[in-house]
Each structure stands twice: as structure tokens, then as C-alpha cells.
Amino acid sequence: MEQQTGPHRLKKRERHDQILLHLKLRPHVRVTELATLFGVTTETVRRDMDDLEQRGLLERAHGGASATHPGAHRDLDERRQERVAEREHLGRLAAALVQDGDTIMIDAGSTTMVFARLLAFAETRVTAITNSLQIGMILGQSARARVILAPGSYLPQEAAVVGVETCDYLARYHVDACFLGAAGLSEAGVTEAVEGFSAVKRAMMRQSGACRFLIDASKFGLTRLNHVARLHEVGTLVSDRAPEGALAQDLRDGGVEIILP
Template sequence: MNEMVKLSKKDRQDRILTELRVSTTIRISDLAAELGVSYETIRRDLEEMGQSGLINRTYGGAVVRPFGFEPAWNERFNAMTEERERIAATAASLIEQREVLMIDAGSTTLHFARRLAAEAKNLTIVTNCFAVAMAFSTNPTITVLACPGEYDPHDGSVMGPDTINYLSRFNANRAVIGASGITVEGPNDVHSSAAAVKRAMLQRSQEHIVLLDHSKFDLPNLDVVCPLSDIHRLVTDQAPPPELGAALGKARVEILF
């Protein structure tokens, strides 16, 4: 029991995830008793894990998050805004005038687009995201090429064969993409159609930049976009956990935070 009381918050939340993967659903009172902490401590853990997308909250407990689920983009945009603004500022500092960028749909990439629109000049943007395209409308020096395709209101973007074919026409200096999660296998997405757009952008770009906050670390989802070795830079808000950090180092990914 004493050993359980000394668990760090991260270790405690890892234990909660392990329990959920075994039991599928579990009550707060059971978790509190097993981990030797108060009901309120577990409740706060579950609230934080729910906001990060790791789990789905239920009345009095939680269930493990399905690999194919993610909140809508406008809900994600309003979460962890301070962290995502820092990521956006770091990523925007990498961009030079007259570059061509491919930017996909996502809450963090939208923060990046807004920051870039306020600071950059003379860029060409290719995007499948309506909100990203609109963000650049405030800057008359930036040209936006919007992809065609089937509109997905959940992501506020277009996807599908027409989107992929359109992207294949262009060359870009950099692809800037988000991800639903990242593991030692690589960045991933809950939707295969969104992952296909990310892959198409990476294939047409010289440099590959992934933007994501720490809540996405070690978070598996349905479709692995690419191996870690295909990423050149990961821009985040804090250092990855040891195993993931070692895998990124082995893949020679530059980590900026």
C-alpha cells in the first residue's frame, strides 16, 4: 500500500490505463482503493485523462478510449491552448519567406496557422482544412490553395481521392501535420482517410514537421501515418517519456519544445 501511495501522477495514470485495458470499465471507488489514494485524486486523474482523449468518462468511473474515437476539431481546439500556442510559436519560427507549406487539419495546426498568419509574409499554403485556410485570409501576402474533396464536419476538412490527387500536383518545402497520437511506431490518426492525407503531404514535401502536445505521447490510434524515421522535426511542449524519446533519437528526429 505504501508503494502505491508514492506513485507519481504519471505512474498512477499509467496504472489506471492498464486497469482499463484489462477490465474495459472500472469505478472510481475501486481505483482509489487499489491505488491507495482518495476518491478525489482519482476523479481529478480521470478528468485530466478524459480531456486529453486517453479515456471516456462515465458516471462514477471511466472506460478505455476506443482507437477510432477523437473529439471534434472545435472541441480539441479549446483544450490545452497554452501548450499549443507555445508549439505554434516554435513551429512558426522555423518558416522562411517564399516557402510552400502543406498544412493538414487539426487543432494544433490551426494554432500554428493563426500564429503564422500574424507573423509571416509571402508564403504559399496548400491545405485541406477550411479553418486553416480562413486563418490565412487576414494576411494578403499569403496565397492559399484549398484542396477539393469530401467534406468531413468532424475534422472541418476535406478528404478522399480528390484531395489526394490534388496534393500530388504540388511540391512543398515543408509539410506541417498534426496527429491523434504518437508511439514508437510513429504518428497516428483515428481516421484512415485523414492519415492518407497526411501521407500524401509528406510524400510531396522536402521536410516533415509534426506538431503535437504531450497528451499525445504513447497514445495509439487506428492508423499509423508513417514510421518515426520519416519525421524530421517534432515540435511539442515538453520532453517525451524515456522510451519514446529514445526511439525518436534513434530515428534522428529533432525534438523542439
């Protein structure tokens, strides 16, 4: 990056923007590096980073900071160790469902992202169609995966594309299975909070022989704004804890296969 020109010292906000821009282009920046670049003290940069970390825009490390994966959800549970561990379990279970030669569709979401990472790591030979840029990039790193990206309007918060174009495009493919996340699972069915995602999820379901939902137990009982699927359409539910009460009964009635650790 270029040296800061002129005598004009950057203001706090400008430095914050610059730091984030740097992290968009490289995975890691050092405190000292930025300090000399901005012409400020390391302490100032440190304070900047602390601020940005609190807003969840980057991840501190000793001597510098790393980018949070672009589009990563910043909700509370994303940041908690336990949640990450649970997501990893969940992703492992789901990845075990994929076999060499399978064709799949993968929905955008933090849980499906972990799933994609594990799939890439396992080097499963798979053809995957996704609307998530992150998942495309992650899975594309695997030499044995073939990735097809759907077009559409870009949604920066989720690093994914949505819209009519996306759904139309998906309708041109037929795959063995789709792997979907969701923001809520209740007796009302599967629901989603992000506008535009539900249509994509439904489009994926229509084109798939089997449908697998990756939903961790913290989503049980929640009903969000957008309807995705009724319980009998769920097919397979991969989760970290068994549902209880009426929800469990309705899932049984809907013939949902439940996969747990």
C-alpha cells in the same frame, strides 16, 4: 434575419438550431436580440445558450454568445486554458520555422490551426496548400499569404476535405515543408484517429522536402487506429515537453529533430 412569422412558437430544439444557424452567419449574437426574434424571454434564450455551451456548440459571452470556430475539436483539452496556452507555444515554435517565400502544406487539426493563426499574424510571406477550410480562411486573411485549397469530400466534423481526390490533387505540388498534427505518437510511430486524415497526411509528406509534426505531450504514448508514419519518417517533432523513456530513445534512433520551448 427575418422576424419569426405566425403565432407558432418555436420549440426548444428549433430555437437551438436557429441559434446555431445565426452563429454560422455572424460571429456573435445577443441574448436580447434573439429573445425578441423568437418572442421568448431573455431567460429562455439564456438557458438555451447554457445548454448549447455545455454541448460545446457555442461559447457564451456577457450578453450573448459567440460561435466556436467551426470544426474546432470539442475534446476536453481544447476547452482548457492550459492546453490552449501549450498549443500557442507549440504553434509559435512551428511558425518560427517558416521563412518568407516558403511553400508549405498544412494538415487539418486544432494544433495546426493555431500554427496557421500565428503564421497569419506574423504576416509571413508564404504559399500554403491545405485541406482544412478553417486554416484556408485563417491564413487567407493575411495579405501576404497565398492559399491553395485542395478538393475532396467535405468532412463536417473537421471542416476539412479528404479522399482520393484530395490526395491526387496534392500529388501535383511540391513544397518546402509540410506541417502536420497527429492524435498519437508512440514507439509504433505517428497515428491518427480521424478516418481519411492519415492518407492525406501521407500524401503531404510525399510532396514535401521537410516534414514537421506538431504534437503536444499529451499525445505521447498513444497509438490510434490509422498509421501515418514510422518514427524515422518524422523528420522534425515540435512539442511542448521532451518525450521520455523508450519513445525518446526510438526518436533519437530515428534521427528525429526535436524542437521544444
